Amino acid sequence: MKFQSIVLLIVVMWASTAMNQAIQPESGSSVDVNDLHVIDIANFAVTEYSKGTITRYVSKLKLDKVIKGESQELAGGINYHLIVSASRRYQRIHNYEAVVLEKPSEHFKNLTSFKLVYA
Ligand SMILES: *[C@@H]1O[C@H](CO)[C@@H](O)[C@H](O)[C@H]1NC(C)=O
16 A cells, blocks of 8 residues: 555544544433423433333333433434433322434334332
8 A cells, every 4th residue: 555545544434433532422312401302301211110010009100201312323223311200190209311212214112121220
């Protein structure tokens, strides 16, 4: 390979790395808690979590609101990391930490984790 080609290659690689960093921050970007899509994701998380419990005797968890969250674009989709408040009927509101993976092109959503947050 000629010297000029090597220099060009290095410049191109450096430029694309710099651009990727600008577009995709490592930590994810914060979401708008009033965004209807974000609320949809939060409702999905709470509903999915409720399915895993004995709902016949224990009332279902119901979303109160999205407190804060981040979304991060991955190769296969978008990972949502949300802090939501939710409660069961006649019970106190608690905060939960939910992680949902969404693949919009496949209309796929999966609840990866759902945990009570002790505040
Ligand atoms: C959803 O996420 C859980 C927890 O990470 C995993 O065990 C499960 O296989 C996933 N389901 C699908 C359909 O990807």
